[in-house]
Amino acid sequence: MYRYDEFDHAFVRQRVDQFRDQVSRRLSGELSEDEFKPLRLMNGLYLQLHAYMLRVAIPYGTLSSRQMRCLAHIARTYDKDYGHFTTRQNIQYNWPALKDVPDILMDLAAVEMHALQTSGNCIRNVTADQYAGAAADEIEDPRVWCEIIRQWSSLHPEFSFLPRKFKIAVTGAPNDRAAVAVHDIGLRMVRNEAGEVGFQVLVGGGQGRTPVIGSMIRAFLPKRYLLSYLEAILRVYNLLGRRDNIFKARIKILVQQVGAQVFADMVEDEWQHLKDGPVELPDGELERIQAYFAPPSFEPLPTLHAGFVEAKDRDPAFAAWARSNLADHREPGYAIVNLSLKPVGGVPGDATSAQMDTVADLADRFSLGEIRVSHEQNLILPHVRQKDLHSLWQELTAVGFATANIGLISDIIACPGLDYCSLANARSIPIAQQISTRFAELDRMHDIGELKVKISGCINACGHHHVGHIGILGVDKKGEEFYQITLGGDATETAELGRLVGPALPYDKVADAVETLVDTYLEHRQGGERFLDTYRRVGLQPFKEKLYATH
Amino acid sequence: MPKHVVTANRLIDGAVVYLTDCGGWSERIQDAIVADGKEADAALTAAADRAVADCIVVAPYLIDVDTAADSSVLRALRYRERIRSDGPSIHPEFAKNLKG
Amino acid sequence: MPLIKTSGAGTTASADVVADPWVSVGDDDPLPAAAPVIVSLTRWERDRDALLATGRPVGVRLASHQLATSIAGDLDHLALVALEFPTFRDGRAYSTARQLRERFGFKGELRAVGNVLRDQLLFMHRCGFDTFEIAHPDAAAAFAKALAEFTVFYQPATDQRTPAPRLRHLRSAAE
Ligand code: SF4
Numbered sequence: 001m002y003r004y005d006e007f008d009h010a011f012v013r014q015r016v017d018q019f020r021d022q023v024s025r026r027l028s029g030e031l032s033e034d035e036f037k038p039l040r041l042m043n044g045l046y047l048q049l050h051a052y053m054l055r056v057a058i059p060y061g062t063l064s065s066r067q068m069r070c071l072a073h074i075a076r077t078y079d080k081d082y083g084h085f086t087t088r089q090n091i092q093y094n095w096p097a098l099k100d101v102p103d104i105l106m107d108l109a110a111v112e113m114h115a116l117q118t119s120g121n122c123i124r125n126v127t128a129d130q131y132a133g134a135a136a137d138e139i140e141d142p143r144v145w146c147e148i149i150r151q152w153s154s155l156h157p158e159f160s161f162l163p164r165k166f167k168i169a170v171t172g173a174p175n176d177r178a179a180v181a182v183h184d185i186g187l188r189m190v191r192n193e194a195g196e197v198g199f200q201v202l203v204g205g206g207q208g209r210t211p212v213i214g215s216m217i218r219a220f221l222p223k224r225y226l227l228s229y230l231e232a233i234l235r236v237y238n239l240l241g242r243r244d245n246i247f248k249a250r251i252k253i254l255v256q257q258v259g260a261q262v263f264a265d266m267v268e269d270e271w272q273h274l275k276d277g278p279v280e281l282p283d284g285e286l287e288r289i290q291a292y293f294a295p296p297s298f299e300p301l302p303t304l305h306a307g308f309v310e311a312k313d314r315d316p317a318f319a320a321w322a323r324s325n326l327a328d329h330r331e332p333g334y335a336i337v338n339l340s341l342k343p344v345g346g347v348p349g350d351a352t353s354a355q356m357d358t359v360a361d362l363a364d365r366f367s368l369g370e371i372r373v374s375h376e377q378n379l380i381l382p383h384v385r386q387k388d389l390h391s392l393w394q395e396l397t398a399v400g401f402a403t404a405n406i407g408l409i410s411d412i413i414a415c416p417g418l419d420y421c422s423l424a425n426a427r428s429i430p431i432a433q434q435i436s437t438r439f440a441e442l443d444r445m446h447d448i449g450e451l452k453v454k455i456s457g458c459i460n461a462c463g464h465h466h467v468g469h470i471g472i473l474g475v476d477k478k479g480e481e482f483y484q485i486t487l488g489g490d491a492t493e494t495a496e497l498g499r500l501v502g503p504a505l506p507y508d509k510v511a512d513a514v515e516t517l518v519d520t521y522l523e524h525r526q527g528g529e530r531f532l533d534t535y536r537r538v539g540l541q542p543f544k545e546k547l548y549a550t551h
Numbered sequence: 552m553p554k555h556v557v558t559a560n561r562l563i564d565g566a567v568v569y570l571t572d573c574g575g576w577s578e579r580i581q582d583a584i585v586a587d588g589k590e591a592d593a594a595l596t597a598a599a600d601r602a603v604a605d606c607i608v609v610a611p612y613l614i615d616v617d618t619a620a621d622s623s624v625l626r627a628l629r630y631r632e633r634i635r636s637d638g639p640s641i642h643p644e645f646a647k648n649l650k651g
Numbered sequence: 652m653p654l655i656k657t658s659g660a661g662t663t664a665s666a667d668v669v670a671d672p673w674v675s676v677g678d679d680d681p682l683p684a685a686a687p688v689i690v691s692l693t694r695w696e697r698d699r700d701a702l703l704a705t706g707r708p709v710g711v712r713l714a715s716h717q718l719a720t721s722i723a724g725d726l727d728h729l730a731l732v733a734l735e736f737p738t739f740r741d742g743r744a745y746s747t748a749r750q751l752r753e754r755f756g757f758k759g760e761l762r763a764v765g766n767v768l769r770d771q772l773l774f775m776h777r778c779g780f781d782t783f784e785i786a787h788p789d790a791a792a793a794f795a796k797a798l799a800e801f802t803v804f805y806q807p808a809t810d811q812r813t814p815a816p817r818l819r820h821l822r823s824a825a826e
Contacts, residue, residue, distance in 0.1 A: 007815040011803035018800050022770070027563065029606045038740070039770055047609065049635055051565035080645070097564035121740070151805045151815070157777035158749055158808065161742025227806075238746045239718060273754045278807035282820035347641055418631060419639035429641050479629060 001064055001370065002147045002292040004112045011154070012109040015116060019043050020102035027099065042122065042160070044090075044115030045101055049422045054093045054101060055118040056108060060128035060146035060170070061089040063371040065360040070111040072356035078104050083356070085341060085349040087375045087413055087464055088167070089127045090118055094420055116154060121162045123153035123234070127169045129177045130374035133293060134336050134382040136328035139189045140197050141293050142172035145226060148281065148289060152227050159234050163241035164249035166234070167206075174493060179375060181205045181214045181495035182467055184251045185233060192220045199226060203233060203263065204255030207461035211497045212252040215260035217267060224286075225271075227279045232271035236263070296368045296383060301333025305386035318393055320442055321404035326389070333386050337367070339379040339401040340411065344440040345433050346400075348414040349377035358399045366392050375464075376413055378406065409451040409518070410436035413464050417457030417474060418481070424457035426474025426481035426507070431455055434511040439518075448518055451531045454489070467491035469532050470517060471498040472510060481507045487517070487543055488535045501544050513547055520546045553628060554618050556583035557595045558635065559602070559611035567635045568608060570599055576608060580625050580636040585616060652764075653788035657781050660811035662802055664776065666795040668788055673710060673731060689733055692717050695725070703728055712764065715743045719750040726757045734780075736765035745778045752779035752809040769797045779809030 004012075019039075026036040040046075044055040056071070063071075071091055075083045078100045084092045096104060108114055118125055126146045133141045149168060153159070159166070169183040180186030186202035199221040205214025221229055233251075240258075242248045255263045312319040327336040339359065342348050351359075359379055363371045366388050367381035374380060379401070384392060396402035405411045412435060415421065417428030432455055439445050454468030458475075465471030471486035482504035489498030505513050520543050521531045535543070557570040558580075568576035569583035577583065586592045592613055599611035615628040627633050638645035654671040657664050675689045678697075682688060687708035695702070695711045702709050710731030711722055722729065732751060734744035744763070751757040762782040763775050772783065772794050785794065804812045813821075 005819070007803045007818065011801070011805070011815075014801050014803065027606065029604075033603070033609045035768075047560055047565060049631070050567055050638065051560070095565075099563050121742075154805050155774075155801070156806055157774040158745040159742070160774055161740055161745065161771075235746045235750075239743055243741060243743075277753075278817075282817050284820050284823055285816040288819065288823075418634055419641055424631075427640060429639075433641070481630070 001062055002112075002143075002289065008112070008151075009109070012112075012114050012116075013106075015043075015114065015155070016102060016105045016109055019105060023098060023102055038120065040098075041119040042117070043101075043105070044118030045096075045098075046119060047422070048094070049418075049420055049424075051095045052098055052101070053420070054096045054104065054115060055086070055090045056093070056113060056115045057118050057125040058089045058091060058113075058373050059150050060126060060132065060143045061130045061373045061375075062132075062143060063373060064111075065363040065369045065371065067111045067113055068356050068360040068363065068371050070107060070113065072353040072360070074104055074107060075356065076353040082350055082352045084347075084416065085351065085373055085377050085379070087377060087415070087462055088125060089130075089373050089375060090125060091373075092416070094416075119165075120160075121164050121166075122160045123149075123156060123162075123166045123168065126150055126153070127167070127178055127183075127375060129171045129173055130372040130376075130380050131177060131327055131336055131382065132172055132372075133295065134329055134334075135173050135175075136330050137175050138173040138330060139191060140172045142170040142178075142187070142189055144286070144290050144293050145187070145189075145199075145223070146170050147292075148227065148286070149230070152230075152279075159238060162234070162238055163243045164246070164251075166237075166251070168230075176491075176493040176495075177374070179464070179467065179491035179495075181493075182207050182211070182464075182491060183214065185230065186214050187226075190220065196222070198222045201229065201233075204252040204260070205495075206250055206252045207464060207466045208250070209247055209459045209461075210250075210252065211461070211466040212256065213495050213497065214252075215255060215263075217260060217264035224280060225275060227281065228274040228277060229267070229271055231274050231279050232267045235270050236266045240266075295331075296370075298331045298334060298383070299385070301331070301385065301387075303332040305333055308386040308389055311390040315390075317404070317442075318390060320446060321393055321402055322389065324404045324408055324446065325402075325406045329383070331383075335384050335386055335389060337381040337384045337389070337392065338374075338406040339381065339396060340403040340405055341378050341401070342405060342411050342432075342436060343400050343403050344410060345437045347429050348412050348432050351379075355399060355401070358395075359401070362392065362395060376411065378411070404442060405436075405445060407450045407452070408445045409439045409448055409453060409514075410445060411452075412436060413452070413454040413468070415456050415463035417455070417463075421457060421462075423460060424474065425459075425476040426457050426483065428455040428457040428463055428472075428474060431472060431474075431483065431507075431510050435514050438511045438515060448522070449530050451518070452491075453514065464491065465489070466497050467495065468498060469530075469535070470514060472514075475504050477504065483507070483510050485510075485513060485517075485547075487540060488532065490532060499540055501540060502548050516547050517543055552588070553615035555586045555592055555595070555613040556580065556616050556625065557586075557599045557611050558583075558614050558632070559599060559608035562606055562609050569636075570595055570602075570611075574598060576602070580616075580627065583616075583625060585618065585625070586613070652784040652786075653791070655783040655785055655791055655794055657776055657783075657798065662799070662812060664798050664810075666772075666783075666791065666798055668791045669782075671784075675712070687730065689731060692721060695722070699725070699728075710760070710762075713744075713747065715741045715747075717747075719747045719755060723751075723755045726751070726755055726759075729757075729759055731760040731762060732757060733762040733764050736763060736767060736771075739766045739768050739771050745774060748775070748778040748780055749809055769793045772797045773800065777804070777808040777810045777812065 188200040201218040202214035372380035412432040414428040414432035418424035456463035467489040486498030572584035689710040708730035712733040
């Protein structure tokens with residue numbers, strides 16, 4: 001993992017001091033709320049429905065056990081003893097007091113964390129594949145570049161007042177787990193014909209009110225040019241993105257308006273003036289950062305541990321968990337372990353301080369001290385020896401993290417919705433709870449197979465509903481909570497936006513509707529088709545007919 | 552015309568608060584002073600604006616309350632405001648109106 | 652409008668209130684005698700030759716949507732470019748400033764006008780601005796303080812502050 005040097009430490013401390021000064025100016029009345037709001041937002045501090053909400057960045061989803069313990073400490077000391085892992089590799093605290101926030105930020109700084117640029121019209125926390133550095137299918141570890149982008153974008157003097165927020169995601173693997181196609185910039189590490197690794201660059205993807213799949217503007221960018229090329233994209237956007245209408249201010253609207261080719265040409269033109277300039281990394285800096293992401297010292301192990309295989313044969317519950325919650329590791333004898341933050345009937349993404357502490361301990365004992373956070377709101381222990389899996393599973397079961405549902409119907413993404421969010425139209429979390437309770441039965445869940453349900457409480461789409469196999473969007477109909485359902489969305493390398501099935505349904509009909517959709521899929525399913533495959537083959541119509549015949 | 556109370560968030564800790572009849576702010580909607588009619592609304596809004604200037608609360612606004620059934624029980628009319636007054640629907644243990 | 656001018660480079664830069672010799676003139680106002688003038692892009696494009704013929708220093712003020720390319724060819728004739736921040740949220744002038752300095756090599760005075768706040772001063776300074784019209788002269792001390800809030804910078808910009816990656820490089824080269 002990356003470790004701060006003296007520059008990084010000084011920087012975050014200075015940022016905390018600056019914010020402490022801003023908070024005291026606010027509390028003394030020197031700053032009005034209008035003046036203070038943009039300043040607090042630049043430090044991830046919102047005022048939500050019930051209280052302030054602090055959004056802390058977990059850059060590219062990587063945490064050490066020590067950092068996780070600090071997150072637990074903050075929940076316990078300054079909040080109501082829990083935190084919420086979001087869809088953008090952040091953690092949100094829902095109840096901090098304004099007066100405590102500088103102290104919270106100081107505690108975070110001590111473990112090399114911050115809340116910088118988790119809000120505001122700037123380059124936001126850079127996200128990555130949660131399996132980075134561990135995945136079997138990876139070309140290169142994208143976190144090296146995420147860290148480079150994190151540093152370059154931190155208090156960028158030119159790009160801190162963009163037309164709108166700006167999200168960058170990076171994947172180092174062809175199987176896209178970072179949803180790069182629905183980001184303002186999506187970067188895919190690819191190999192060219194000469195075998196060199198570089199970036200395929202997508203721009204103008206996004207969700208929200210106007211969902212768009214990003215357009216590729218460059219098939220191969222040599223790695224060393226990443227910063228100058230990003231700077232060119234951001235400059236074109238900063239100068240030409242719309243500022244007269246907040247709903248049309250994201251880069252996707254600019255790209256649509258001028259066309260992807262013209263946009264690419266404008267970037268190219270600007271890039272000619274930046275390329276090979278001072279923004280490119282000096283010699284040694286890439287190597288310095290790369291060294292922090294060197295693979296940990298893995299033990300030489302056989303590809304398949306016999307005890308692991310036996311345990312699966314012996315224990316069907318363990319076998320089910322292993323089927324859904326493990327992913328292939330790049331090293332023989334290791335596995336990537338997903339900890340489900342989606343217990344049946346639970347709040348997706350929430351964890352108590354005790355749970356966070358337990359995860360930190362388990363990471364120390366089983367995963368070389370490393371933890372990951374996914375945009376699907378789960379936690380990951382990236383480096384677990386196969387021979388430890390059974391004992392780890394038993395311990396996870398005891399703390400409620402072993403629900404065998406990763407990628408299945410109850411592994412639901414849900415935004416905070418009307419229970420917390422001041423922008424919401426409707427609640428998201430209780431809908432997720434109803435669905436996961438409805439499909440609690442493990443065999444049935446596994447029989448249904450991969451099915452991604454994603455729920456947003458309003459059109460801002462923090463719950464990624466546009467790219468859910470089943471997407472659920474809360475809308476307000478004359479003060480009542482209603483929900484629109486979309487089908488066929490996909491956030492991966494085969495990205496697609498979901499299509500609306502029909503009129504919105506009331507709160508108490510949503511779980512029934514999901515059940516009807518699942519039944520329809522099971523009726524039409526052929527062979528080993530996933531929900532998405534069946535949908536793509538048969539189309540919307542059969543689902544629509546069934547849904548509106550019965551409801 | 553529904554009656555109104557003023558709600559806001561307390562500056563120092565963000566807590567949801569309601570303007571009370573002694574000019575203070577309470578975390579319980581029960582304690583709120585109820586305005587009936589335009590003039591009373593204006594008086595409450597003015598009091599709230601003073602509290603903003605004094606750095607006590609932020610973003611105050613009037614909400615509709617239901618007093619029809621039983622005037623001793625104050626409830627917000629909109630569902631959003633009920634969640635604000637009662638806490639997240641998924642965390643009944645945080646409900647403020649239950650205590651006291 | 653009180654005017655702040657920064658002097659010095661990098662982390663030793665300071666900010667002071669200075670007298671403003673420039674006069675802003677409207678598109679149809681008569682020119683004052685001899686004083687240096689700041690005109691809109693419209694007037695510059697219309698009266699360019701007449702303005703230059705007076706022999707005085709001339710500056711152009713760009714609205715935030717007016718691009719650096721609109722005056723790039725004229726920079727040799729301009730002693731000042733003023734860039735507007737209609738609200739502090741409108742960040743276009745940061746990019747325009749950097750283009751003027753870095754791409755088009757503008758060496759004259761680059762002035763920030765409009766909603767210029769202390770919390771953005773460091774960003775502006777880093778993008779190449781050297782004078783700032785502010786609303787209250789008594790805020791000058793706070794502006795000076797804002798310039799010194801950070802000693803670490805991660806990216807190169809127009810200013811002389813050496814970014815952290817370069818410092819690391821220099822340090823390891825020295826070892
Ligand atoms: S999608 Fe809407 S309701 Fe949900 S968190 Fe985002 S803004 Fe709030």
